[in-house]
Amino acid sequence: MNDNLIFIGGLRDYKPTNEVSSWNFKTKIFQKLPSMNQSRFWHCVVLLNDNIYAIGGLALDEELTSVEMYSVSNGWKEIKNMITPRRHAGAIVLNAKIYVIGGYNGSYLKSVECYDPTTNCWTQCADTNEARDLCGATVHNGQIFVVGGFNGVRCSSTVERYDPQRDVWTKIWSLSIGMKCVNCISFDNQLWVIGGHDGGKCINNVSVYDGSNDKWLAKKSMPVAGYYYCFSALQN
Template sequence: MGSACSRDPPATAKDEPQFSGNVGYDTVDTPNSNNSCLLAVKFVSGEKIRVFKYVSDKDDWSICHEIPVGGIFRTLIVQQYMLFIDWVDARRICCYDTTTRAIRTLDPFKEDVFRYYFAAEFQNKLYLFADVEDKRKVHVWDPAKDRWSEAPKLNVGRVHAAAVSHRGYLYVAGGSKSFPHNTELRSVERYDPRGRSWKRCADLVQARCAAGLVSAGAFLYIVGGECSEIPTNMVERYDAQLNKWTQLMCMEIPKHYPACAYYNNCLLACGGPAIDQDCKIVEEFNEAENKWRRRNSMPTQGPYSYMIVTPAWLRQLESLN
């Protein structure tokens, strides 16, 4: 059963989203296991950050690197950098250079600039959302210049949303109008860097915040999240060609802030930010069979981030051991 909550009513015919049929000028599909590697980054307060790599023929995870940074973080990769962003307010952003082992802190903002933020890598830059003064603001860090700037504002201000790069666009989906929750959104928009503008896309079937958003081949998937502070197991797929979200088979376990990835032609979802038994559970969705199944669990409890990297990127990381 999926969550019954549905907020942020869909657009009426009068304000139907204006959407172009152009599905993306970067049409390279998400890579799979023959030319990519799957990593999981574990982050627990007071412990070193541990990076695990997935060994597909054994359906197992092994530690491939440790980073001496303590705290509770989400992880993003931007070029050769691993960025660890403070879980709650992004006050602390640690930057780990995988070519030099250098660790430094990016801290260009005043103390209270972010709350309940969300972030994404897009075109080799970090996009950071949910400025407390204006939830429509978009801050961008360019590693080549080591400088922050602002991108055009979102159409809808939001926190606890999900963002991902997909086929030449940056998508933002769901979230909530404020915190605490109970103001979940169904709205979705995407950023076109050529026109430097955000355009509305079709609304989600299910309003939600704290969800996972994954670029998966030709499609986007939104996974889990929360509605009225209750974790949901609902999953939807977005077809940009049709500008339509479709509800899929629900996961076994409801998940908020799930760690998600698309790997070996399958969608993977792992626990949420809480340190409990469910965080070890990895589920895999095979769309051809329309079925979720359990994979081998993560080796230890704790919140994780998933990411897909090239073999060369992984070799560089392991060379630092």
């Protein structure tokens, strides 16, 4: 946001925090920003219309429905709560709306909900075909893709694609292995899957989705295996 990488909440000394700070790409300087109203970790964060949204997460042992919005001029303010409390969810922005996908709140979730900032309302969308905790999520070619995650039994290798016009989820070609805490990102007009955890260890796999042949192509592995759950691509 405005040449800054923003760090929002998380754990400090094993306790959830509401602290927020930024690191500027040009000056290489950290600075503190106004704190959130709610301490939270394992929450979702998205950027929409130059506002940052911190969504759900965990406060001690309670999953949250609360959502806060940050603007440079007004700081943090609470907005409409989600319908379902959740942590470990995926969240993306598409067509000026926020979609929150899956997660966990005592059970593994298939539920999906959508926030419209013009009405300050959350609405229920079609469920994913499979429950997904700690999945990767991104927008690619006007549709939402979710990758992997934990389904309550094992790390999933399945991938689903969401058509917002039809409100339909469709399973597409699966990954070669099941994984959670994986990052999925659209970059250079391609869908990339990076790192993650296969239930036993961190992995360094990198794959690219070939839509013309509906399959995944292996790329050069990351030099260090890891979760890589937060990931951003800077494009000029």
